[in-house]
Amino acid sequence: MAESTDTTTIGEPAPERLQRGFSFRSALSLAFADVSPIAAVYAIFTLGLFAAGPKFFWAFPIVLIGQLMVAAVFGELASRWPYAGSVYQWSRHVQGTTWGWVAAWAYMWGLTLALGTLSYAAGGFLLNIFGVAEPNRWQIASVAIAIVLAGTIVNMVGRKVLKIMVAISITCEVVGSLGLGLVLLLFYRENPFSVLFSSAGIPDAASWTSGPMLLAIAYVGWSFLGFEAAGSVAEEVDEPERNVPKAIILALLLVGLVVMFSAAALILSIPDLPGVVASQSGDVVADTLTTHLGVGVTKPLLAMFVIGFVSSFLAVQAAVSRCIWGAARDRSLPGSKVLGGLAGSERLPVNAIALTAVVAIVFILLAGTQFYSVLVNFNIIGFYIAFGVPVIGAALARLTGKWKPGPFNLGRWGAPITYIASLWIIFETVNVAWPRTQPDQPWFINWASVLTTAALAVVGGLIYLSVRRGIQAPIAERFADTPPAQ
Numbered sequence: 001m002a003e004s005t006d007t008t009t010i011g012e013p014a015p016e017r018l019q020r021g022f023s024f025r026s027a028l029s030l031a032f033a034d035v036s037p038i039a040a041v042y043a044i045f046t047l048g049l050f051a052a053g054p055k056f057f058w059a060f061p062i063v064l065i066g067q068l069m070v071a072a073v074f075g076e077l078a079s080r081w082p083y084a085g086s087v088y089q090w091s092r093h094v095q096g097t098t099w100g101w102v103a104a105w106a107y108m109w110g111l112t113l114a115l116g117t118l119s120y121a122a123g124g125f126l127l128n129i130f131g132v133a134e135p136n137r138w139q140i141a142s143v144a145i146a147i148v149l150a151g152t153i154v155n156m157v158g159r160k161v162l163k164i165m166v167a168i169s170i171t172c173e174v175v176g177s178l179g180l181g182l183v184l185l186l187f188y189r190e191n192p193f194s195v196l197f198s199s200a201g202i203p204d205a206a207s208w209t210s211g212p213m214l215l216a217i218a219y220v221g222w223s224f225l226g227f228e229a230a231g232s233v234a235e236e237v238d239e240p241e242r243n244v245p246k247a248i249i250l251a252l253l254l255v256g257l258v259v260m261f262s263a264a265a266l267i268l269s270i271p272d273l274p275g276v277v278a279s280q281s282g283d284v285v286a287d288t289l290t291t292h293l294g295v296g297v298t299k300p301l302l303a304m305f306v307i308g309f310v311s312s313f314l315a316v317q318a319a320v321s322r323c324i325w326g327a328a329r330d331r332s333l334p335g336s337k338v339l340g341g342l343a344g345s346e347r348l349p350v351n352a353i354a355l356t357a358v359v360a361i362v363f364i365l366l367a368g369t370q371f372y373s374v375l376v377n378f379n380i381i382g383f384y385i386a387f388g389v390p391v392i393g394a395a396l397a398r399l400t401g402k403w404k405p406g407p408f409n410l411g412r413w414g415a416p417i418t419y420i421a422s423l424w425i426i427f428e429t430v431n432v433a434w435p436r437t438q439p440d441q442p443w444f445i446n447w448a449s450v451l452t453t454a455a456l457a458v459v460g461g462l463i464y465l466s467v468r469r470g471i472q473a474p475i476a477e478r479f480a481d482t483p484p485a486q
Helices: 024-035 037-052 055-079 087-095 098-128 136-159 161-187 193-197 211-221 242-266 274-277 285-293 294-330 349-366 372-378 379-398 411-433 450-469
Strands: none
Touching: 024 037, 024 242, 024 294, 037 055, 037 098, 037 161, 037 242, 037 274, 037 285, 055 211, 055 242, 055 379, 055 411, 087 098, 087 193, 087 294, 087 379, 098 136, 098 211, 098 294, 098 349, 098 372, 098 379, 098 450, 136 161, 136 294, 136 349, 136 379, 161 242, 161 285, 161 294, 193 242, 211 411, 242 285, 242 294, 274 285, 274 349, 274 411, 294 349, 372 379, 372 450, 379 411, 411 450
16 A cells, blocks of 8 residues: 555564454444434434424435445455554555544544543433533533543443443433334324425525535534444454444444434424424423423433433543554554553553543533633544545545455445545535534634644644654554464
8 A cells, every 4th residue: 555654663572462352243332332323313403403494304314325435435444454543544554654643633632522522411411310400510520520530440441341331321222212213203293204305494495405404414414423433443353354344334324224213203293393493492302302201201311311422432432542542552642652551451551541531521621611612613523534534545545556455345336435435525524614604603613623623733743743753664564473462
């Protein structure tokens, strides 16, 4: 693939591998939990409905198809390079060290900030369950920090505990999402199916290519992220060349189907749909369920939200810690000796896990400030930059004739899918980052995605220049004669 200009010191010991400990089902569960159908629906449902009306539903299949093409490309990349760190490893091996470092930098920031937002959301729901109707910033932050610490312990204890926690949580999520959706459709449907093609009076939303619909697609783009988590732990998965690609694609497909079913059921069960859309206020998901099922559903509903956000936290932390560790193993980061360490009987990257917790806690302490509002916008754009680098890298490799397929490959469909996936990821990255002017927000909030990307690019560039000379050769070259850890 891309020629490497990196060097490895002669006489260096063989690089350490992470131990196997995840089956195909475990990798699938981790990726499923990372995307999280409950978090995917709740985080953007009201935003999408208010942006384009009930027809925003069609943003789900549009984004799902685009992301499935990205997932298919990831599957091919993961089959070639099934090493800890997903987008970092794929980008570096397909196009070189600089590409890999850019993907890793965006991924590490995007996911670590996501840990803060996930735990903060879960903290608010948890306080509501215990009767704190309007918790203040510091109450939510305290509970969120406790969630970060508890989740970090789970990730540090071992793979068995993580697998059990994730399995329990996604069972609750699937049963809750499908169960609620079925109940709403069978007993509480308020609107005809034709309403899914209506804008319910939203100005300029009649066209499928209008600003409101593009905004809805941007919001839904926040939902279908995290399926690459199976690739981040690839080194720990049995037969990763075949199991990881299947886990990446199947996790996204399953979550997408659950999310679309739940979203359709909610839209069809909203009482006075035109009035709700016109009001542009309220929590539509909670209000709809409370109206039909009574106040007694409130606590179980909040408990589902907590489970969804916490399970996503566990999976996101596992994924980003492997990216940090994988980059540190290559000496690509400051403090690589510490961050590249493994500990415990299962040889886990505890220092990398701990770093994600520290950054997430600092981020939580900023909650409620304008700086927090600026940073949180990089959560999503960081994902898309990290996704775009390896996908575009794979497209360039195909165009230049350097691509060699692995055990899992798309055959003759590989090239067109890779090219279309590249165009999709470029479109959606611009769409998500595009500043939508909100008069009630200061200019730097409206431009937050652009500003945070630019600032982190400058900081990242300086750090990369400081470590570049010490970066070792790509791990595939150093693993050539090293058997996998068991």
